[in-house]
Amino acid sequence: MRLGGRVDDLIDFARNGPKMGCIVVDPSWPMRNALPYLAVDLGDLKNLPICDLAAERRHLHLWTLPNRHHVLAYEVIEHWGFRPVSEFVWVKPSLGRGNYWRMSHETLVTAVRGENDRFDDRWLRSWVEAPRGRHSEKPEAVRALIERASPGPRLELFARTRATGWYSWGHEIADSLVDQSAE
Numbered sequence: 001m002r003l004g005g006r007v008d009d010l011i012d013f014a015r016n017g018p019k020m021g022c023i024v025v026d027p028s029w030p031m032r033n034a035l036p037y038l039a040v041d042l043g044d045l046k047n048l049p050i051c052d053l054a055a056e057r058r059h060l061h062l063w064t065l066p067n068r069h070h071v072l073a074y075e076v077i078e079h080w081g082f083r084p085v086s087e088f089v090w091v092k093p094s095l096g097r098g099n100y101w102r103m104s105h106e107t108l109v110t111a112v113r114g115e116n117d118r119f120d121d122r123w124l125r126s127w128v129e130a131p132r133g134r135h136s137e138k139p140e141a142v143r144a145l146i147e148r149a150s151p152g153p154r155l156e157l158f159a160r161t162r163a164t165g166w167y168s169w170g171h172e173i174a175d176s177l178v179d180q181s182a183e
Contacts (some may be wrong), residue, residue, distance in 0.1 A: 004096070010157075011052075017132070017167075018055075020055055020058065020114075020155040021057055021153060022058070022144060022151060022156075023044060023050060023059070023060050023155050024063075025050075025063065026063040026138065026153070026156070026158045026159070027040045027158050028158065036098055042076070050082075058152035059149065061088075061110050062109045063108050064107050074157060077179070082113055084109055087110065087126065088107070088108040088110065088127065089105050089126060090108070090138065093129060094127075094132060098168065106138075119149040133183065137161065140163075147165075154167065155166055161173060
C-alpha cells in the first residue's frame with residue numbers, strides 16, 4: 001500500500017487498514033528558529049486519528065522535547081485517551097544546545113490504554129546512548145528496543161525513514177504508510 005504523507009491518507013488508513021499494537025509519534029514540536037522544517041500545530045497533532053489506528057492491545061510512544069513540550073506531550077497523550085506509564089531517554093554523546101543545561105538527550109514518553117498492559121520484554125532499561133543522525137532522526141537501537149517491548153503491527157508517525165516491518169507515515173519519506181514487511 002503506497003500512500004502519501006497527508007492527514008487524509010492517515011484517516012483513510014485508520015478506517016481501512018490494520019489496527020496497530022504500537023504507535024510511535026515523533027512530531028516536529030514548535031521551536032523558535034531551530035527547525036529545518038515546519039512545526040506541527042498542537043491542535044492538528046491532537047486531531048490525528050490515534051484511537052482509530054490503535055488495536056485492542058496498544059502501546060503509544062511519543063518523542064518530546066524538554067520544558068514546555070514535555071508538559072504538552074502528556075497533555076496530548078491524555079487527549080488521545082492513553083495513560084502515560086514510563087519514560088525512555090536517548091543519551092547523545094555529543095554536546096547539544098541550551099542556555100542552561102546543554103541538551104544532550106531526548107525523551108520518549110510511553111503510554112498504554114489497558115490497566116495491566118506491560119511490555120513484552122520486561123528486562124529493558126530506560127535509556128540508551130547512541131550518536132546523532134540526521135536532524136531529528138532516531139537511532140535504530142531505540143527502534144529495536146521498542147520492537148522488543150510493544151506488540152505489532154507497528155506504525156511510526158512523522159517518520160523520517162522507512163523501516164522493515166513497520167508502517168511509516170510522514171512527509172519526509174517518499175512512500176508513506178508502506179508496510180515494509182510486505183516488500
